[in-house]
Amino acid sequence: MDVAVIGAGVVGALIARELSRYELDVCLLEKADDVAMGTSKANSAIIHAGFDCQPGSVMAKMNVRGNAMMDQLTRELSVPFKRNGSMVLAFNEEDVRTLETLLDRGVKNGVPGVRIVSGDQAREMEPNISGDAVAALVAPSGGIICPYELTIAAAGNAMDNGVRLHTGFEVTDAEFSDGVWTLTSAAGDRVQANYIVNAAGLFSDQVAALMGDDGYHVFPRRGEYLLLDRDQGKMVSHTIFQCPSAMGKGILVTPTVDGNLLLGPTSENREDREDTATTAEGLATVARLASKSVPSVNLRAVITSFTGLRSCSSGHDFIIEPSKKRPQLVEITGIESPGLSSAPAIAEYAVSLLKEMGLALHAKADFNPIRRPIPRFREMNIEQRRALIEEDARFGQIICRCETVTEGEIVRALHQNPPAHDLDGVKRRTRTGMGRCNGGFCTPQAVEIIARELGIPIEQVTKCGGESRLLVGKTKEGGLDA
Amino acid sequence: MREISAEMERELVIIGGGPAGLAAAIAAAENGVAVDDILILEREPELGGILLQCIHSGFGLHRFGEELTGPEYAARYAKKVVEMGIPALLSTMVLTLHQMEDGRKEITAVSSAHGLIRIKARAVVLAMGCRERGRGALNIPGTRPAGIYTAGAAQKFVNIKGFMPGRQVVILGSGDIGLIMARRMTLEGAKVEVVAELMPYSGGLSRNIQQCLRDFNIPLLLSHTITQIHGKERVTGVTISQVDEKRRPIPGTEQYFDCDTVLLSCGLIPENELTRQAGIPLDPVTGGAVVGENRETEMPGVFAAGNVLHVHDLVDFVSAEAELAGAGAARWLAEGDSQELKLPVHPEGVIRYVVPQTVFLPAKEDVRLFFRVGQVVEKAAVLVENDGKVLYKGVRPKLLPGEMESVTIKAEALAEIESGQLTVRLEKR
Numbered sequence: 001m002d003v004a005v006i007g008a009g010v011v012g013a014l015i016a017r018e019l020s021r022y023e024l025d026v027c028l029l030e031k032a033d034d035v036a037m038g039t040s041k042a043n044s045a046i047i048h049a050g051f052d053c054q055p056g057s058v059m060a061k062m063n064v065r066g067n068a069m070m071d072q073l074t075r076e077l078s079v080p081f082k083r084n085g086s087m088v089l090a091f092n093e094e095d096v097r098t099l100e101t102l103l104d105r106g107v108k109n110g111v112p113g114v115r116i117v118s119g120d121q122a123r124e125m126e127p128n129i130s131g132d133a134v135a136a137l138v139a140p141s142g143g144i145i146c147p148y149e150l151t152i153a154a155a156g157n158a159m160d161n162g163v164r165l166h167t168g169f170e171v172t173d174a175e176f177s178d179g180v181w182t183l184t185s186a187a188g189d190r191v192q193a194n195y196i197v198n199a200a201g202l203f204s205d206q207v208a209a210l211m212g213d214d215g216y217h218v219f220p221r222r223g224e225y226l227l228l229d230r231d232q233g234k235m236v237s238h239t240i241f242q243c244p245s246a247m248g249k250g251i252l253v254t255p256t257v258d259g260n261l262l263l264g265p266t267s268e269n270r271e272d273r274e275d276t277a278t279t280a281e282g283l284a285t286v287a288r289l290a291s292k293s294v295p296s297v298n299l300r301a302v303i304t305s306f307t308g309l310r311s312c313s314s315g316h317d318f319i320i321e322p323s324k325k326r327p328q329l330v331e332i333t334g335i336e337s338p339g340l341s342s343a344p345a346i347a348e349y350a351v352s353l354l355k356e357m358g359l360a361l362h363a364k365a366d367f368n369p370i371r372r373p374i375p376r377f378r379e380m381n382i383e384q385r386r387a388l389i390e391e392d393a394r395f396g397q398i399i400c401r402c403e404t405v406t407e408g409e410i411v412r413a414l415h416q417n418p419p420a421h422d423l424d425g426v427k428r429r430t431r432t433g434m435g436r437c438n439g440g441f442c443t444p445q446a447v448e449i450i451a452r453e454l455g456i457p458i459e460q461v462t463k464c465g466g467e468s469r470l471l472v473g474k475t476k477e478g479g480l481d482a
Numbered sequence: 483m484r485e486i487s488a489e490m491e492r493e494l495v496i497i498g499g500g501p502a503g504l505a506a507a508i509a510a511a512e513n514g515v516a517v518d519d520i521l522i523l524e525r526e527p528e529l530g531g532i533l534l535q536c537i538h539s540g541f542g543l544h545r546f547g548e549e550l551t552g553p554e555y556a557a558r559y560a561k562k563v564v565e566m567g568i569p570a571l572l573s574t575m576v577l578t579l580h581q582m583e584d585g586r587k588e589i590t591a592v593s594s595a596h597g598l599i600r601i602k603a604r605a606v607v608l609a610m611g612c613r614e615r616g617r618g619a620l621n622i623p624g625t626r627p628a629g630i631y632t633a634g635a636a637q638k639f640v641n642i643k644g645f646m647p648g649r650q651v652v653i654l655g656s657g658d659i660g661l662i663m664a665r666r667m668t669l670e671g672a673k674v675e676v677v678a679e680l681m682p683y684s685g686g687l688s689r690n691i692q693q694c695l696r697d698f699n700i701p702l703l704l705s706h707t708i709t710q711i712h713g714k715e716r717v718t719g720v721t722i723s724q725v726d727e728k729r730r731p732i733p734g735t736e737q738y739f740d741c742d743t744v745l746l747s748c749g750l751i752p753e754n755e756l757t758r759q760a761g762i763p764l765d766p767v768t769g770g771a772v773v774g775e776n777r778e779t780e781m782p783g784v785f786a787a788g789n790v791l792h793v794h795d796l797v798d799f800v801s802a803e804a805e806l807a808g809a810g811a812a813r814w815l816a817e818g819d820s821q822e823l824k825l826p827v828h829p830e831g832v833i834r835y836v837v838p839q840t841v842f843l844p845a846k847e848d849v850r851l852f853f854r855v856g857q858v859v860e861k862a863a864v865l866v867e868n869d870g871k872v873l874y875k876g877v878r879p880k881l882l883p884g885e886m887e888s889v890t891i892k893a894e895a896l897a898e899i900e901s902g903q904l905t906v907r908l909e910k911r
């Protein structure tokens with residue numbers, strides 16, 4: 001291999017795609033069963049405008065550049081992205097001063113169109129926000145995206161262009177000799193590469209350490225969310241923030257690209273890097289603070305809750321640099337929010353670092369930046385639907401009734417790059433089971449399709465890899481294999 | 483059968499081929515709608531609805547005076563539909579429902595066999611059934627491992643697919659499906675540790691508590707709920723806490739139960755996406771459309787029956803209600819709207835809702851009002867009044883939230899009413 005990228009979050013996936021533009025052997029190593037299983041799966045899904053970052057920081061540069069790159073990137077990858085604009089509410093004098101600081105930073109960071117409006121003007125734009133808001137900062141370049149879809153699409157497009165994805169590859173050992181890195185997985189598999197990019201997110205410090213560079217420390221900061229039904233999705237059109245604090249950007253209320261309403265996150269430092277359980281207190285805090293921004297939000301319309309873990313560094317800035325201790329290694333760490341927004345710029349920058357470090361980049365003549373998406377039956381008009389079913393009758397079979405997902409889409413999710421291996425993988429690619437019934441109706445059918453397409457017994461189908469099997473065996477007289 | 487094409491016209495389209503849809507179709511045909519003018523659209527490959535997975539017996543006691551299994555009960559109606567020659571499109575899911583400018587309804591549906599079809603119908607019966615409340619709606623904190631199912635999904639795995647979702651089970655909620663699954667899983671060799679119910683009473687039928695829990699020594703913890711789910715990949719256990727009168731967990735009452743499976747049986751929600759899409763007004767309490775005694779919704783020509791209208795415990799009542807809707811649709815197709823006065827029906831006090839929500843006058847027949855109470859009530863009289871005048875009074879020894887009640891108002895009593903509303907209330911004895 002020329003390059004091995006460790007970690008298939010949004011950063012690693014976009015780096016792999018960036019590298020796939022060139023005549024290089026590249027692999028993407030991911031410990032989980034699928035891409036986007038870390039922080040890139042559970043976050044606020046905002047493409048931040050960039051007014052929150054300290055001027056001059058790496059973060060500010062990456063955020064504003066990443067934001068500007070999103071239109072073309074999402075068009076090429078067919079990922080839903082919408083510039084719905086961001087709005088930060090001020091409820092008192094102190095908040096108003098914060099808005100002024102943000103405006104000043106925004107201008108310095110080169111954020112287009114950022115401005116402060118009065119409370120009434122804000123309510124004219126967003127009738128459902130609180131009557132207590134006295135002013136608001138508006139940034140039209142803020143956007144919303146589906147973060148795991150971006151990651152899946154980037155990894156898929158990278159694979160279409162020759163990158164090899166190894167899921168279930170947890171790097172546990174690394175050795176450098178004769179100018180080549182050898183990475184060993186927990187299962188004992190080996191990969192050799194000239195250059196390594198460490199994009200292991202929350203675990204980037206540990207991965208750096210096992211490669212002999214112990215100069216980093218990442219600590220997790222939990223954020224809990226509530227996701228509401230589509231009937232609440234039009235409550236606001238902008239992403240509504242409260243004033244940021246040292247702990248984060250505050251509780252936001254935002255529509256999602258899928259038309260739901262998202263509330264959160266909390267912000268809490270914890271030691272455990274894998275604890276994504278939600279808590280009663282956390283969810284209550286989200287509900288309380290979100291109502292402060294949008295009092296009429298119907299909290300009974302919750303369809304799910306989840307927790308994300310930010311990977312923070314003590315310097316509160318992104319670190320993207322050649323390792324100071326080890327050769328042929330790029331370290332990417334401390335990618336907290338706005339890491340999603342910045343990811344395309346981080347990828348571009350990381351590749352430029354590799355070039356400076358000696359990696360030869362020759363453009364690939366047949367690089368195809370366009371990804372063929374899984375058709376979305378739900379979003380098509382009658383004629384498009386008719387044509388699709390004509391082509392493949394499996395698109396006429398609805399499996400998930402809440403989200404109108406067809407068998408054809410599920411089959412595609414199981415075969416198209418990067419292929420799903422489990423129920424959650426299918427869910428993230430197609431929205432099967434993501435609706436208001438939480439998969440009550442479609443899980444049995446979806447499990448059958450997965451078993452059939454992967455050629456495995458039904459009992460071996462998992463929710464998310466590992467020991468997460470969905471069924472434990474046959475009934476006394478049952479058990480027809482699909 | 484008339485030809486199926488991409489663009490069709492029909493007098494009556496029935497959405498959903500469960501017990502409600504089937505009974506409505508039969509009643510419509512028996513009341514004069516030509517069978518070729520009717521079309522049943524059913525999402526599943528078979529007629530029968532949720533009954534197909536209810537392989538236990540206990541269906542049809544009221545209707546047929548005998549105990550049938552769910553599939554047997556469904557088969558009686560499905561057979562009749564076939565014998566009468568009423569056409570049904572299976573594996574066909576309705577995607578949209580809209581009223582057109584000329585008052586007809588446009589329905590789009592999709593299937594592998596026929597692709598996307600568009601039907602213009604004069605009348606429609608909504609019979610889409612209901613769905614179960616899932617984990618998200620319950621907002622249970624904790625991890626998100628495999629092994630959490632709604633009781634109905636587990637029922638489908640066990641009864642239809644022949645697979646066990648787990649071996650050591652905790653059930654949240656004492657709705658009927660959960661109770662039935664407690665017994666089913668036990669019979670299949672699984673250990674059901676406990677059933678936890680948030681409310682101080684069970685939401686299920688008394689007979690199911692006896693036959694599915696007590697007979698198997700499965701403990702039922704009332705006023706308890708799951709406060710945490712444990713396990714990274716597969717469920718490893720749950721924490722259950724007692725709750726106070728406001729249903730808040732009481733600190734210090736936590737108990738831990740080992741389990742690999744959590745089944746949720748926390749209520750059913752009428753499946754009214756299409757209804758909402760069409761702009762038909764819903765009753766916030768039932769979650770179903772607002773209807774008159776013929777089960778016509780507020781949109782002329784659209785009728786609703788069965789679990790899509792309000793959640794029933796017994797399928798016998800579903801069939802009876804659907805017959806009203808089917809006959810109502812037939813009459814509407816022949817005569818249009820004929821009533822002169824629409825009398826609203828109001829539940830009072832502990833009565834949560836009454837279906838129908840309106841009664842049309844002059845009444846041609848006796849009217850049966852169905853209702854549920856919001857708490858357990860011992861010995862009370864049910865009163866139906868108009869302007870202080872008592873139209874019905876009857877004593878019940880006990881009323882339970884889990885069991886639907888009904889009263890019948892005589893047509894003669896209704897004939898005297900000129901205005902106002904009907905109120906339904908309880909009087910403690």
Ligand SMILES: Cc1cc2nc3c(=O)[nH]c(=O)nc-3n(C[C@H](O)[C@H](O)[C@H](O)COP(=O)(O)OP(=O)(O)OC[C@H]3O[C@@H](n4cnc5c(N)ncnc54)[C@H](O)[C@@H]3O)c2cc1C
Nearest residue numbers: 007009011038039040044046171201223310338339340341
């Ligand atoms: C609560 C919250 C809200 C946020 N909101 C926003 C927002 O609105 N906008 C925004 O721009 N950003 C936001 N962020 C930040 C953003 O989500 C992250 O910056 C971004 O997802 C980081 O991506 P990543 O690829 O670096 O990390 P990850 O997605 O965590 O990817 C790292 C990958 O490495 C894998 N890995 C780890 N160790 C190993 C190993 N040893 N071997 C192989 N693979 C390994 C992991 O499994 C994982 O898949 C938010 C973050 C959180 C937590």
Ligand SMILES: Cc1cc2nc3c(=O)[nH]c(=O)nc-3n(C[C@H](O)[C@H](O)[C@H](O)COP(=O)(O)OP(=O)(O)OC[C@H]3O[C@@H](n4cnc5c(N)ncnc54)[C@H](O)[C@@H]3O)c2cc1C
Nearest residue numbers: 498500501502525531532575576610611659788789796797
């Ligand atoms: C587990 C369980 C146990 C029960 N136990 C008993 C019992 O012991 N005794 C008893 O008497 N009753 C029992 N019942 C109640 C009884 O089964 C139900 O009340 C009855 O099935 C409801 O009939 P329905 O036609 O309204 O709904 P359903 O049976 O749910 O039928 C609705 C039909 O509509 C279809 N549909 C929905 N949406 C669409 C669409 N968009 N396009 C096309 N088709 C659609 C569905 O596929 C389904 O077939 C039980 C119910 C359950 C779920």
